[in-house]
Amino acid sequence: MGSFDYISIIAVFGYLLLFLIFITAKKNKIINSFLLVLVASICWTGGSFLMRIQAWPSYRVWYNVSICGLLLLAYALYSFVCAFAGRKTTFLSMLWLVLIVAACVINSLTGCFLAAPNMISLVDRSVVFEYNMTWSVGVLFAITGGVLFHMLYILVVNCRKNPVFRKQIEPTMLGMVLMFGGNLALLLPFLKGFPIDILSGLINALLMFYALIRRRLFRLKFLASEGVCYAAALMATLLVFYNLSPHLILTLQKHLPWLREDYVLVFAGMVVVVAMGFVFIWKRILSAIFVKEEQMQKECLQEFSLSASKSLRLKDIYEATVAIIKKATDVEDVYICMQRKPGYPYEMVYADSDLKATNFIMREDHPMVTYFTGHSEDFLFVRDFSYSVDGKALWHEERQMLNMLKIEYAIALKDGEELVGIVLFSNKDGKATISQGDTAFLGALGSIASIAIKNSMLYEKAFKEAVTDELTGLLNRRYFTERFQAIFSECEQSSLVLILIDIDDFKLYNQLYGMAEGDHALQQVARILQASVGENGIVARYYGKEFAVLLPHYDIMGAKLLAESISHQIHQMNSNKKNYAMRRLTASIGISAFPFGAHTMKEMLDNVDMAIYYVKHHGKNGIHISDSMTSVENPTGRQQEEFHPRDIYTEYESTIYALTAAIDTKDHYTFRHSNNVAYYATALAEALGMNEDTIETIRQAALLHDVGKIGIPEQILNKPSRLTEEEYEVIKGHVEASIGIIRHLPSLDYVIPAVIGHHERYDGKGYPRQIAGENIPATARILCIADSFDAIVSRRCYKSPVPLERAREILLEEAGRQFDPEMVTVFVGLLDTGEVKIAADEESILEEKQKAGGQV
């Protein structure tokens, strides 16, 4: 073997290794053409080496292999450049292939272009090869020259046209220049005998390999694949043993002659050991360089997958996600943004520190959100994105927020096609920390995290639905009882206070303002309770209009102060309503405390029930502490005395008469009409079986229902002809004017629902609120019938009185339209039975007197 033959061996070894590596890679045109380059190089270098050592079968065979390899290499390089430039196969490229193959075949068979050289043995037993070149060798030069010039042309054109191509092909071009330079360098005398052409060929292959890596057509981790490891080890072993075998045999013969018959076995064993050693070393080295990080990320994914499957708590999943990301990458901070439900923004739900900007939200039309929903990609680099066309739609403040948080990278959490969340990664000082290699890991992590988050969200949603009240969002009774038991056990050595809050007259409130308004009031109460109690206890909607508050480690004094504050806030709830006066809500509150006044849960519950009962029977709107048996207090602390509602009404009688007297002065008809309506309405209320309090309320409401007419000009009130549109609007305004007057008398506000609704129609076409059916308070529906009936049967300056029979018919015709059908039927029944008579107006009395011949 010549002194420089090791270069050829290394070259062939290198080519073979590259070939083995790429044969396992994903194929495309570029990879295939590179494989062709390697095959041609192996043929050329290997053939020439085997020719020089005159290997079996003959040097002529190896010469032909070598010359074919060389010719094919020209085409392979051409093919590689074409593939790299993305050129399609053309007629010319096919022609070059045909010509080269034909030249190889013809030359191998006939040697007509360049015949095999003559081998001349020298005195020192070495051999030289003497080539006999003729003009016909020019044919080979012409074909390869043509191929190479065509390749050069493609290179120049594409480099001019596409700077990206130029940048990518740069290493290949350098390699080719080196290769041709190496071949030319053979002519230099001082390099005689040194296979500079072989060496430059190898360097060229390595530079092409580098170009492929740069173009991301090959990943270095493939180098550590099992196949490549074993192949590399095998070749290295062969190389070692080929060179060492003579020395080894000599050594064995010298030191272990008794093993002569088992040399083969010893040899085989040594080969295996060395090969295994090579495999081990190759794997360790490459794993340390390329695979270690990937392996670590893989392990992280497994770990994350495991931890995510163990918990269904959202917070645990978020924590695990963030922890794994921080472990496997160099990111500084991680933020998780989730969408509560479609139509809502993506809100930051978790950051790895409580001090992070948790108010960060991304609207549903945020360009990053629309990018993820509209593209299949699950990640983006924020800097690149902000420069992209999609990023043009970013708002200034959105840009600022991303910059402020130094967000570098984002991954989408998708459920199928639906984007459920976005994970944002920030880096320190704006330095890039996410490598291309991390993207695959983060993508996989995103997939696992989105499934885990989705599952835990579903679970949390189901759990929330199971333990909370849908309307108020507070704990429901069942879960409250459960928690009560747990907390009671926890507080056995301490104290525990239970507060029960019952909203007073809530049924009436619902009747007055409708269910929707009632629900809204309950939600407001819930908000007040949650805000007041905070983290100090738990709040539940105990039953309908009853709320329970459990305060661990509280004393009675603290609980009482809290209850007073709650009671005050509830009372203030409706004070800001601008459109019309609404009844103020009050609450009856009972308090029981362990161990001060109760020793068991049941005792506490019984105590608060009793306390509520006590307050209810002492005028409502108060707080009672059952344990201490302190007397009922109202929120202001004033001692409340025994009283009866009837007393209140008597108290207000003078106010009512003062107001009705005022009407009388202004408009006598209205005064009389109010009295008549009070008569009809109370009769109907009694017939409907209403209680005494309600009947009294109706009576007072009837007396006051038209008090707003004080403000209406007399010429409109007493206009004999038909009212104009504008005048009618003025008349309609009396309802609100009445409310305007009554609302200044807080003690009379209970009549408001009846007054405000007395012109509402059962079919919803009335005024001022246009409510319908049962949404109109019952008192107002009664008032409506009484008011209308009196108007029908009374004499007015613009109309004569309608006879009772006709009035009766009108009432029945309007049943279900203007009037509550059930109530109007009862009223007509009263008329029919004579239980209600037409209240005589003054003119009728006058007429009767005149008929009787009396003087006025």
Added chain:
Amino acid sequence: MKHLTERLKKKQYREIWEEYCGFLDLNMKDYMMIQNRLMMEQINQYAKSSLGKIIMKGRIPSSIEEFRSIVPLTTYDDYADILLLKQGDMLPEEPIIWIQTTWEGGRHPVKLAPYSRSMLDTFRNNVVTCMLLSTSRRKGEFKTQNMDKILYGLAPLPYVTGLFPVALEEAVDVRFLPPVKEAVDMTFSQRNKEGFKQALKYGMDYFFGLGSVAYAVSLSLGSMSGGGGISSLLKCRPDMALRMIRAKIRCHNEKRSLRPGDLFRLKGFMVAGTDNCCYKDDLEKLWGVRPMELFAGTEPSLIGTETWTRNGMYFFPDTCFYEFITEKNMIRNMEDPTFQPPTCLMDEVVPGEKYELVISVLKGGAFVRYRVGDVYRCAGLENKEDDTHIPRFEYVDRIPSIIDIGGFTRISENSIEHVIALSGLKIRNWIAVKEYTPQKRPYMHLYAEILPGALASGAVTKEILKEQLSTYFRYVDQDYRDLKKILGVDPLAVTILTCGTFERYQKAGNPPLRHMNPDSHELKNFLRCQFTASGRSVR
């Protein structure tokens, strides 16, 4: 390092194209998504500002439709009180710079437009887009490099044209000939001379100017390089000297004067302003490169550009929110100022139709639903040549009530009346029309009818009228003065009409005639009326 400089160094050509020219790949839906989103941002910001509260009358629109229904179309008069006093605290975003222009040819001294930082960022990116596209010959390909040299023939700050070099220098390392800091203190001709001198020394990659100015500069460059002998050659770079010698030999052989194109091989050639169509062919002949037109204004900033095909322009989606008034409605509004013309959006324009542009400046701008006073024709909704799927426009001219000559001056009905009053000429009635010479150069043609009494009492000839009116136009309008000074043209032609022409026209039952740019058919009818004897109509 500057953003584009860094990317060019890293040879990230594809990324550069996508960043700056990627909007050309948008489809209509995505284009409108960007428009609508940025407009909502602007509405929210605007509603909070004092100016916004005045314009929107205290209402806060929750959608673009509501915004369009609440806010009427605006003109500069609506903003003058705030902007002329530079009340930056009343604007949606504190301005970084106030850009200036003349207003109505001198009747009002100046118009000021505020530019916020976000607007300037968008402006910078769009300037780079124009620069890349001007060198482009096909999609995805451009020749811009670091340290390219630009000969810049536009006015410096505080005019909007002065923003171009400032913005460009923020994005990329380029070399202006002469450097911007030095150019600010030079006169127009000094700047050109110095620029050309440096171009001969260092080479020139871009030329950027108003179409009309570019043409004037190009002619002067030819004459500037025409003189000089060996000494001038010795001052040049060797390759420039060689090129100059070759060019002179070629010109000698072809018996023609030296053209800038003989000396410089431009990578990109950009023109802005109006009347570019009149100069484009000549400029192409002079430079050997067809100029690329871009569209900018003081109020709207840089709003659009042509591409490598030089066949119609595209509006940038992130500069302004665009609305369009059809030509029919625009004319109806001119005739009846109480009529509020409806507008359509970018995705509602119809190919072939002419539109007056209405803009709302995005990113903290002051102008909303602002009538810029420019008319565009929609050239198509898609273009196979450019491979685009967004509307393409061609600049037509200013709105008919304004006569713009070479992008220099905007003459309105008010300014003409002002000039006539100042001149003391006994002009009874007049019509002004923008016309073009056979060489395609724009000028204003004033058709004037003299009071019959004045003809007998004073000397009234076409020359006297032209001389006097020109004098007063130059007196009231700085831009008009520059037109003469820079371009060397007097863009006024006067025709004295036969006495009673207007009356005859009216009596013939013709529709009322606008003073400014009347309909060409009506003008023809009108001119016929002056040849009829004793008041008889020709109709």
